[in-house]
Amino acid sequence: xxxxxxxxxxxxxxxxxxxxxxxxxxxxxxxxxxxxxxxxxxxxxxxxxxxxxxxxxxxxxxxxxxxxxxxxxxxxxxxxxxxxxxxxxxxxxxxxxxxxxxxxxxxxxxxxxxxxxxxxxxxxxxxxxxxxxxxxxxxxxxxxxxxxxxxxxxxxxxxxxxxxxxxxxxxxxxxxxxxxxxxxxxxxxxxxxxxxxxxxxxxxxxxxxxxxxxxxxxxxxxxxxxxxxxxxxxxxxxxxxxxxxxxxxxxxxxxxxxxxxxxxxxxxxxxxxxxxxxxxxxxxxxxxxxxxxxxxxxxxxxxxxxxxxxxxxxxxxxxxxxxxxxxxxxxxxxxxxxxxxxxxxxxxxxxxxxxxxxxxxxxxxxxxxxxxxxxxxxxxxxxxxxxxxxxxxxxxxxxxxxxxxxxxxxxxxxxxxxxxxxxxxxxxxxxxxxxxxxxxxxxxxxxxxxxxxxxxxxxxxxxxxxxxxxxxxxxxxxxxxxxxxxxxxxxxxxxxxxxxxxxxxxxxxxxxxxxxxxxxxxxxxxxxxxxxxxxxxxxxxxxxxxxxxxxxxxxxxxxxxxxxxxxxxxxxxxxxxxxxxxxxxxxxxxxxxxxxxxxxxxxxxxxxxxxxxxxxxxxxxxxxxxxxxxxxxxxxxxxxxxxxxxxxxxxxx
Amino acid sequence: xxxxxxxxxxxxxxxxxxxxxxxxxxxxxxxxxxxxxxxxxxxxxxxxxxxxxxxxxxxxxxxxxxxxxxxxxxxxxxxxxxxxxxxxxxxxxxxxxxxxxxxxxxxxxxxxxxxxxxxxxxxxxxxxxxxxxxxxxxxxxxxxxxxxxxxxxxxxxxxxxxxxxxxxxxxxxxxxxxxxxxxx
Amino acid sequence: xxxxxxxxxxxxxxxxxxxxxxxxxxxxxxxxxxxxxxxxxxxxxxxxxxxxxxxxxxxxxxxxxxxxxxxxxxxxxxxxxxxxxxxxxxxxxxxxxxxx
Numbered sequence: 043x044x045x046x047x048x049x050x051x052x053x054x055x056x057x058x059x060x061x062x063x064x065x066x067x068x069x070x071x072x073x074x075x076x077x078x079x080x081x082x083x084x085x086x087x088x089x090x091x092x093x094x095x096x097x098x099x100x101x102x103x104x105x106x107x108x109x110x111x112x113x114x115x116x117x118x119x120x121x122x123x124x125x126x127x128x129x130x131x132x133x134x135x136x137x138x139x140x141x142x143x144x145x146x147x148x149x150x151x152x153x154x155x156x157x158x159x160x161x162x163x164x165x166x167x168x169x170x171x172x173x174x175x176x177x178x179x180x181x182x183x184x185x186x187x188x189x190x191x192x193x194x195x196x197x198x199x200x201x202x203x204x205x206x207x208x209x210x211x212x213x214x215x216x217x218x219x220x221x222x223x224x225x226x227x228x229x230x231x232x233x234x235x236x237x238x239x240x241x242x243x244x245x246x247x248x249x250x251x252x253x254x255x256x257x258x259x260x261x262x263x264x265x266x267x268x269x270x271x272x273x274x275x276x277x278x279x280x281x282x283x284x285x286x287x288x289x290x291x292x293x294x295x296x297x298x299x300x301x302x303x304x305x306x307x308x309x310x311x312x313x314x315x316x317x318x319x320x321x322x323x324x325x326x327x328x329x330x331x332x333x334x335x336x337x338x339x340x341x342x343x344x345x346x347x348x349x350x351x352x353x354x355x356x357x358x359x360x361x362x363x364x365x366x367x368x369x370x371x372x373x374x375x376x377x378x379x380x381x382x383x384x385x386x387x388x389x390x391x392x393x394x395x396x397x398x399x400x401x402x403x404x405x406x407x408x409x410x411x412x413x414x415x416x417x418x419x420x421x422x423x424x425x426x427x428x429x430x431x432x433x434x435x436x437x438x439x440x441x442x443x444x445x446x447x448x449x450x451x452x453x454x455x456x457x458x459x460x461x462x463x464x465x466x467x468x469x470x471x472x473x474x475x476x477x478x479x480x481x482x483x484x485x486x487x488x489x490x491x492x493x494x495x496x497x498x499x500x501x502x503x504x505x506x507x508x509x510x511x512x513x514x515x516x517x518x519x520x521x522x523x524x525x526x527x528x529x530x531x532x533x534x535x536x537x538x539x540x541x542x543x544x545x546x547x548x549x550x551x552x553x554x555x556x557x558x559x560x561x562x563x564x565x566x567x568x569x570x571x572x573x574x575x576x577x578x579x580x581x582x583x584x585x586x587x588x589x590x591x592x593x594x595x596x597x598x599x600x601x602x603x604x605x606x607x608x609x610x611x612x613x614x615x616x617x618x619x620x621x622x623x624x625x626x627x628x629x630x631x632x633x634x635x636x637x638x639x640x641x642x643x644x645x646x647x648x649x650x651x652x653x654x655x656x657x658x659x660x661x662x663x664x665x666x667x668x669x670x671x672x673x674x675x676x677x678x679x680x681x682x683x684x685x686x687x688x689x690x691x692x693x694x695x
Numbered sequence: 696x697x698x699x700x701x702x703x704x705x706x707x708x709x710x711x712x713x714x715x716x717x718x719x720x721x722x723x724x725x726x727x728x729x730x731x732x733x734x735x736x737x738x739x740x741x742x743x744x745x746x747x748x749x750x751x752x753x754x755x756x757x758x759x760x761x762x763x764x765x766x767x768x769x770x771x772x773x774x775x776x777x778x779x780x781x782x783x784x785x786x787x788x789x790x791x792x793x794x795x796x797x798x799x800x801x802x803x804x805x806x807x808x809x810x811x812x813x814x815x816x817x818x819x820x821x822x823x824x825x826x827x828x829x830x831x832x833x834x835x836x837x838x839x840x841x842x843x844x845x846x847x848x849x850x851x852x853x854x855x856x857x858x859x860x861x862x863x864x865x866x867x868x869x870x871x872x873x874x875x876x877x878x879x
Numbered sequence: 880x881x882x883x884x885x886x887x888x889x890x891x892x893x894x895x896x897x898x899x900x901x902x903x904x905x906x907x908x909x910x911x912x913x914x915x916x917x918x919x920x921x922x923x924x925x926x927x928x929x930x931x932x933x934x935x936x937x938x939x940x941x942x943x944x945x946x947x948x949x950x951x952x953x954x955x956x957x958x959x960x961x962x963x964x965x966x967x968x969x970x971x972x973x974x975x976x977x978x979x
Binding site: 700701704708711712715716718719724727728731734735738741742744745746747749750753754757758761762765766769770772773775795796798799802803806807827828832833836837840841844845848851852854855856858859860861862863865866 | 881884885886887888889891892893894895896897898899900902903904906908909911912913915916919922923926927929930935936938939941942943945946947948949950951952953954956957958959960961963964969
Binding site for chain 2: 678679681682685686689692693
């Protein structure tokens with residue numbers, strides 16, 4: 043039917059780029075490395091576009107078999123790709139935003155000594171992410187899942203000579219792994235009960251099963267386990283702690299991996315498994331609660347952070363919470379819609395932040411910025427657009443997707459909706475706070491902070507200049523393209539177009555079908571109005587606190603001292619984890635495993651065996667006289683005795 | 696009674712015994728080595744008489760062709776010369792040699808006395824017991840019932856190779872006096 | 880036809896020669912060759928019995944004996960070379976430091 047789309051090219055082209063840069067990049071010039079990196083990523087994007095154009099109108103999923111992998115009894119998992127409208131959207135987002143970030147990185151990382159290594163890892167990441175998105179079975183998806191975790195570790199710890207960066211990389215990988223444990227057990231359950239990990243086969247077997255309204259059941263367990271894996275990858279409670287630390291990596295990494303693509307893998311996976319989740323309402327509730335709580339929780343932390351990238355990191359955690367909230371109420375297409383628009387504006391925000399950091403020579407503390415809008419106008423303009431988008435001001439992209447989520451949430455329970463609105467208010471507040479602190483007011487390059495301690499500006503100052511300057515065109519062009527996308531990207535949601543587009547892949551949303559008929563258009567417009575109003579309210583509050591009356595925040599912080607300290611220190615979650623989990627593990631490992639078992643049992647037993655052998659031989663050595671021929675004589679005499687004895691035995695019978 | 700088998704047996708046997716005694720009589724090790732090769736060749740002939748073609752071939756290839764070559768190389772490498780006369784061990788003279796002589800006489804007497812004159816029926820003459828000592832039949836046995844010893848001996852050879860390489864390589868000793876050399 | 884006992888006697892003679900050489904000779908390499916002679920004698924008796932009892936296991940065992948003899952010859956000669964390097968002699972009476 044459909045001609046061969048050669049989907050395998052899409053993941054393999056970046057892999058080839060990674061291989062070439064990895065092996066030959068060290069000796070090549072920067073231009074060669076950039077060209078290789080960009081050409082292969084761009085080729086993947088171009089091929090993805092061609093595949094999309096040819097596949098666009100088809101409602102039937104397309105499968106492409108590349109190679110045979112595991113055949114064990116009845117179980118088979120192959121290197122095969124699956125393209126339906128859901129993976130089409132994901133694929134375009136990943137390759138498109140990925141390509142823009144590759145272009146941006148050429149400018150951002152130009153002065154870095156390990157330039158080629160960056161592009162190698164970046165291309166490697168693209169390969170794994172595309173494998174994840176295009177896989178036709180859970181096992182191949184899991185390979186992509188693990189691979190992006192690996193790429194994330196490599197890229198977070200890119201400047202590995204810095205201790206904090208190396209630790210952050212380890213933290214990301216380890217916390218991810220904890221989630222993967224749950225994911226794996228979910229996969230094992232799938233194999234055990236359905237005999238396959240292939241999407242088509244599993245979902246065909248699950249579809250006839252009845253809805254587990256009671257709560258506990260096989261599908262609910264699988265759903266919760268899969269969600270646990272998604273919590274690790276997409277930084278939800280309780281496994282979100284790695285994402286703020288991941289800001290140690292270079293800014294393009296934060297943009298690509300920790301905003302646009304890798305962290306959305308969890309949302310993609312949950313949406314892909316919608317057939318399972320729709321029949322396990324308890325699991326969906328768990329997803330929704332986790333998403334909602336995370337959204338609110340992370341947003342509150344974002345209010346107090348002073349590092350520009352940390353604010354954006356907590357914002358990402360919060361927005362991912364929105365996506366999971368959407369999936370949790372059954373509106374999977376709304377979650378994917380928000381995923382797409384989020385990739386645009388959050389990617390833009392991170393790249394813009396990178397441009398700001400580049401402009402001020404490496405400083406990331408917002409308290410030392412300010413008034414930059416006259417120095418870097420293009421960056422300011424694009425970041426303004428992104429901030430409007432994330433706050434949910436119409437007609438930009440964020441408004442359409444966030445509103446769709448809040449509308450769907452309202453139909454399941456007004457509690458979700460209320461928390462979502464409060465979070466939207468807080469989101470708007472801290473994003474405009476970021477904007478105002480960075481771009482308005484006076485330029486504060488060395489400043490005393492709220493509590494009277496003087497900070498000196500430390501950071502990698504590559505240019506040694508005194509005044510902030512605009513970034514080169516190679517960095518600004520992606521910003522402008524993403525700004526355009528942030529403006530128009532949401533329009534596909536008007537009239538439920540996007541939802542209908544994804545309907546063949548995500549089902550007709552049986553869970554929300556009944557609810558939708560009940561509510562009216564009037565309510566929808568009322569809710570829309572409320573969310574725009576709170577967004578504007580947040581912006582106004584930020585204006586008041588950070589532009590017109592900048593002395594206010596200190597006073598408020600002093601008044602609410604205990605609460606402020608708790609929020610500033612991220613509610614001490616990292617410290618709690620350290621004392622609850624990390625310390626006992628390390629102590630147990632040291633005392634029991636190392637000193638107890640390794641030293642006392644294994645080493646000592648070998649040493650005792652050796653000592654015993656030595657004692658025995660000490661006693662036996664006295665038999666040696668050194669003369670070989672006497673030994674020979676004794677051997678011959680003894681042999682004669684033995685032979686005579688045996689002959690006598692044989693004869694005697 | 697006097698068949699070709701007996702004549703061949705006696706011929707090969709005589710060569711073997713002569714070679715063995717020559718090995719004892721010669722003073723220069725290279726002559727002893729060559730006599731031993733003659734013994735092995737004669738024994739290969741005996742094996743053929745007993746229908747063991749595979750074993751005979753292996754005897755020539757491995758024993759005479761490899762092991763003895765190894766001996767000859769070592770003799771040449773170490774430039775071994777004619778043996779000197781020194782006093783042997785008293786134990787050997789008094790107990791060992793007489794013991795062995797008596798022992799072998801005893802064995803020979805018992806064997807000749809208690810085993811019949813029934814002949815050993817084999818040979819590689821055409822038309823008789825086909826498929827008995829040939830490589831295919833031996834291999835079938837080797838790879839079925841004797842598979843475990845076969846594998847273990849291959850590990851044994853590996854260990855022997857490693858041991859030989861390690862022992863014969865030039866030592867790298869730091870410090871310390873080497874033991875007193877006998878000559879010079 | 881050749882009775883089994885004849886083969887056994889021949890084997891015994893070779894074995895006895897081997898032992899004698901093992902005890903008399905002073906050159907280490909010659910002693911080694913006597914050991915090989917002993918092994919050959921034993922091989923002959925194995926093959927003879929294999930023919931007598933029509934069981935190929937005897938020949939298979941000869942195979943293994945040859946393998947072991949080869950391994951032993953290799954390692955033994957390596958030891959001789961190592962000893963020669965330090966003591967500069969092939970006279971077995973003078974390799975007498977291994978005492979007490």
